[in-house]
Amino acid sequence: MDNFTFYSPTLYEFGRGAEEKTGMLTFLMGVKKVMIVFGKKYVKANGLLDRIESSLSTIGIEYVEYGGIEANPTDDRVYEAIAIARDKHVDGLLAIGGGSVIDTAKAVAAGVPYEGDFWDFFSGRSIVKKALPVGVVLTIPGAGSEGSGNAVITRRETLQKLSLRTDSILKPRFAIVDPELTFTLSAYQTACGIVDMMSHIMERYFSPTSRVEVSDRLAEGLLLSLITEAPKALADPTDYQSRANIEWAGTLAHNGLVGCGRREDWVSHFMEHEISAVYGVTHGAGLAVVIPAWMAFMAHHKPSKVAQLGRRVFGVEAPDDRTAAIEAVASLRAFFSAVLRMPLTFKALGIAEPDIDLLVSKLHEDKGETIGGYYKLSAKDTRQIYELMLDEPSRPQSAS
């Protein structure tokens, strides 16, 4: 276990009707005029926006609406929102939505008090020293942005999808999580969210750091919860209890808890970000294609932790690590495919002829010559992993 700092000061208000506390919690974060950031139609159509605005008005908080954020949010919307927020003298952000909306709100929160170009925070040219406070009403779980200090924005011009990571300055002050707001998510959206949650756990789980029993066991526990609850939510989208367990697991997957005391990996995210930046696929669906390919490669190059995952989460019994790891990959593929109905190949993702040259070159241009915490990957390795996404089922043997 390595030294670490863990600071997760987000207040979680969880449960049926929790959004009624939006006004009070916004007031407690000291905000007088809030910019409400949201997506396309959902929050207006179902009356949620009205309910939240009335909760703000009751307590005397003014608000400015900024809607229409789409999946894989782009820098142009952030620039526009920053200009409006400055013009209207907004002193806080309220995101109603999922990762795209929350990430946009965070980028705006950091950009408003910054004199330079907000993209500096994403390109690594500057770090966030102050930001407006952000509150969240979560409607699409998965991204985990409600508990993280991170944001991901795509540069429209260059298709660079980059992330901004802060210790805590951009962690939301509060996150309102009402599982009933997720009842209307489609099976596809639900499944994409679950893959994203599992990936946030596994990116931390696949670590070179040894003796992290507590963080390992917590990660495995969250994965087991998701594997247990996912089929229930898919069978009955209004099953409150499975929605609640999935949503809480998704928050804990990404608030830093399961990363405590260890180096993390994040290669699957990096590889998926290139795919979704170029082809505009849904992040969770892209991850369902990337993760098993990454794991199949590891089953042959560094199987130990993949084997542990197989034994503790999927009940694999093989005594040697390589066999256990190969079985773990097969179990994860089966879960993604048969239970979550997720794609496992580029083709199933709707990309008939992926430009692997482009993906590999953009990946290493953005992230460096070698990447990965668990195992260092060169461009030759990442090409091999992208190639494993071509065939279904990609037989793990082909990785050796």
Add this chain to the structure above:
Amino acid sequence: MDNFTFYSPTLYEFGRGAEEKTGMLTFLMGVKKVMIVFGKKYVKANGLLDRIESSLSTIGIEYVEYGGIEANPTDDRVYEAIAIARDKHVDGLLAIGGGSVIDTAKAVAAGVPYEGDFWDFFSGRSIVKKALPVGVVLTIPGAGSEGSGNAVITRRETLQKLSLRTDSILKPRFAIVDPELTFTLSAYQTACGIVDMMSHIMERYFSPTSRVEVSDRLAEGLLLSLITEAPKALADPTDYQSRANIEWAGTLAHNGLVGCGRREDWVSHFMEHEISAVYGVTHGAGLAVVIPAWMAFMAHHKPSKVAQLGRRVFGVEAPDDRTAAIEAVASLRAFFSAVLRMPLTFKALGIAEPDIDLLVSKLHEDKGETIGGYYKLSAKDTRQIYELMLDEPSRPQSAS
């Protein structure tokens, strides 16, 4: 899963040498003159107090020492410390120690700005509305007070051992956790701490609330970690990695995480508090006697969750719940006794002739006619549980 609020704003600074950051973290909590609360000799003898005072001085923070706090801390010391803190115009507390020291510091933090008698907070006559900020340097893990908003103090005159529970106002602003500071703990202290951690997890795990898969899995994961790491720390007290895992598990056991979304139990704690208030035993050792007796009773009256614990944590395979629960109790007893070398009976605890009448009457006088979240216990039931602590091994059959 029930609705819940989870707010754990404590910053954890974890690892080797973390105590060097005490001055900086105390400064960041806005304190100019801090009262350092500590125990008997350890922190002076090993130079820790000097190191911390120098870390405070370097950054210009003044301090007042208040030492000599003993196990099962008493109200007289709190009154004295409040008087000194007011006289010296202290504006923050720094606890260096374990639960007794931290709880004393919290009681002082709540008492200083309060016009009435601080005991009002423990007797339930008043609630804490403001408090001085508290920071912690943890040297004895187990109590979990470094991440909780609670404190337990004993009234010297009446031997009432009562707890004060707050949502977050008394949660420490920061907790410095350096596993090396625990190398000198004896096997007995180490084992007592581990029992206390396990009890904090189980008091939350034994809940009547259904469909709490995430909180269950996290609780089971922490228990599995402790069961794995305990024998290593006992075999080699300077094994940094097992000390680190145990200490982090102990913090997460009691910061509210595993209680999210469910009603909790706490009967084992209440029953033990009566024993330690009357007989002055170590809390963890007392719990090692109480918990298996409580569980043996439940194996016959409400076995379901005891059986789940057995199956998921101790690998019990019995198909029916009652048998699985009985086997779970046997496994826990074996772990407490053979691995941790803890007592399992009043006699082993050094109480040859326990006054069960007194314990039962004080228990229900303090806590009400029926007690318990998992299963409601009358005085007849709690008497039966105390009686199960008379014989070793208390055969679970005797509970029916």
